[in-house]
Amino acid sequence: MISPRKTQAIWAGALAAAIIMPFFVYPVVLMNVLVFMLFACAFNLMLGFGGLLSFGHAAFFGSAAYVAGYAAKEWGLTFELAVACGVLIALFLGWLFALVAVRSKGIYFAMITLALSQMVYYIALQTPFTGGEDGIQSIPRPPLLGVIDISSNLALSYTILAIFTLAMLALVRISRSPFGQSLKAIRDNEDRAVSLGYNVVRYKQMAFVISAGFSGLAGSLKVFVFGIATLTDVSWLLSGEVVLMALLGGLGIMWAPALGALIVVAMQYLLAPYGAWVTIIQGLIFMGCVLLFREGIVGMVRDLLSRRRTNLKTFPN
Numbered sequence: 001m002i003s004p005r006k007t008q009a010i011w012a013g014a015l016a017a018a019i020i021m022p023f024f025v026y027p028v029v030l031m032n033v034l035v036f037m038l039f040a041c042a043f044n045l046m047l048g049f050g051g052l053l054s055f056g057h058a059a060f061f062g063s064a065a066y067v068a069g070y071a072a073k074e075w076g077l078t079f080e081l082a083v084a085c086g087v088l089i090a091l092f093l094g095w096l097f098a099l100v101a102v103r104s105k106g107i108y109f110a111m112i113t114l115a116l117s118q119m120v121y122y123i124a125l126q127t128p129f130t131g132g133e134d135g136i137q138s139i140p141r142p143p144l145l146g147v148i149d150i151s152s153n154l155a156l157s158y159t160i161l162a163i164f165t166l167a168m169l170a171l172v173r174i175s176r177s178p179f180g181q182s183l184k185a186i187r188d189n190e191d192r193a194v195s196l197g198y199n200v201v202r203y204k205q206m207a208f209v210i211s212a213g214f215s216g217l218a219g220s221l222k223v224f225v226f227g228i229a230t231l232t233d234v235s236w237l238l239s240g241e242v243v244l245m246a247l248l249g250g251l252g253i254m255w256a257p258a259l260g261a262l263i264v265v266a267m268q269y270l271l272a273p274y275g276a277w278v279t280i281i282q283g284l285i286f287m288g289c290v291l292l293f294r295e296g297i298v299g300m301v302r303d304l305l306s307r308r309r310t311n312l313k314t315f316p317n
Contacts, residue, residue, distance in 0.1 A: 018161055027153035031225045033265050034164045035218050040245035040257035041171055042214030047243075048251035049180055050207040051187030053110045055239045056097065056117030057215050060090040062234030063120060064216030065223040066130050069139040072224070074129075079144045079159075083220040090216020091209055093120070098208035102201055114236060121234045135230035139223055160221050167217060168255065174210065175254040183207055184252075244286050250296025259297055 021030055039061055046052045068086030071077045077085065101112040124130045131137070141151045150156045174180050186193045186200055194200055223229045232238065241264060249260030264282065271278045293300035 015165065019158075022154055022157045027157040028225060029269060031153075031157050031160050032222070033262055034160050035222045035225065036242075036245065036261040036265050037258040038164055038167055038221075039215055039218035040242055040249065040261040041168065041254060042211050042218065043242045044246050044249075044251060044254060044257045045171060045175065045180075045183075045214070046207055046211040047246055048253070048257075049175060049183040049187065050204060050211075052102070052204060052207065053106075053243070054101075054113040054208075055110050055236065055243070056113035056115075056120075057211070057242055058234050058236065058238035059097070059117040059120040060093055060212040060215040061219035061222075061238065061242075062124065062229070062231075063093055064090040064219035065229040065233045066124060066136060068220035069136045069223040069229040070129055072142050073136065073139050077142065078146045079142045079150060079224065082142065082224075083217065086220030086223075087213055087216045090219065091213045094209040094212025094216075095205075097212070098205040102204040102208060114239070117234070117236060117239060121231065121236070124231060124234050130229070133231065135228055136223075137228050139227045139229065141224050141227070156224065160225070163217070163221065167214060168258075171214060172254050179203070179206070241282075244282060246296075248285065248289050248296055250298035250300075250302075252295075253298055253302075256296055256298035263297075 039057075043054070043057050046054055046057075064086030067089045068082045071085040072079070072082040075082075097113060097116050100116065101109055104112055125132060129136075141156060144150050144159060148155075150159050182193070182198060182203055186198065186203055190200055219233060222233070245260035245264050246257040247260065248263060249258060250256035267282065267285075268278055271281060289296065295302075
């Protein structure tokens with residue numbers, strides 16, 4: 001185990017690197033990475049801690065993007081109010097999905113979430129305010145708190161970095177709370193949790209709604225990065241991508257999927273000239289991840305370090 005002091009030092013170093021990163025990396029790319037890091041970690045609360053494999057998380061991400069974009073463009077709301085509207089619609093959809101899906105298990109749960117997500121997709125396709133196949137375009141960047149100008153990429157990148165940091169601290173706190181530990185107990189042995197008196201359905205519903213809310217926060221931020229909300233944001237392909245990000249980084253460690261998101265988004269940018277080959281390469285990486293290190297990259301590194309420490313104790317120099 002890493003000591004608390006070393007953990008704090010790692011987090012401080014990561015935050016310092018993120019603060020200076022906009023001066024070395026194109027801010028739009030950095031913001032896109034942060035958005036999908038948050039999305040992947042929000043999904044990890046359900047899969048890594050609750051053991052619930054959802055193929056419908058794009059519904060929360062995309063619906064929040066549509067609502068936040070519409071609120072900023074048509075209603076003229078400030079940045080934080082538009083983001084709040086997106087999070088609220090994601091929470092509402094998460095509550096609806098949870099009512100229908102959480103009483104199912106395994107593949108049935110996954111298929112129900114996929115079906116519900118496809119319903120949201122076709123609603124977005126047919127509803128006039130979403131713009132159909134054209135989406136909502138030319139979404140402005142309203143001032144933060146009504147007075148702070150975030151129209152420049154640099155200003156918005158620091159705003160998103162601050163929100164991302166607070167959201168990650170909240171997710172880590174949730175994962176380490178009694179609620180997060182109860183979720184892990186339900187994931188590991190649901191029958192035993194029921195016998196101990198846990199309301200398993202209620203815990204799963206809460207995890208679903210919280211995960212949906214943070215996913216909606218990521219979608220709301222994304223729409224101001226690119227100034228557009230499209231059907232891609234609610235497609236099942238995006239739901240599959242976030243599963244890949246979580247599995248690639250590692251489950252059960254709240255921040256681990258952020259590494260998976262970084263790798264997947266970086267591949268999309270670096271391999272963009274190769275067109276459809278990006279999807280093929282992602283599929284090969286996913287298969288390799290499942291076959292070679294089922295606990296993800298972070299889990300593999302953790303196991304290697306653990307074995308090394310064990311060997312040093314057993315065979316000291």
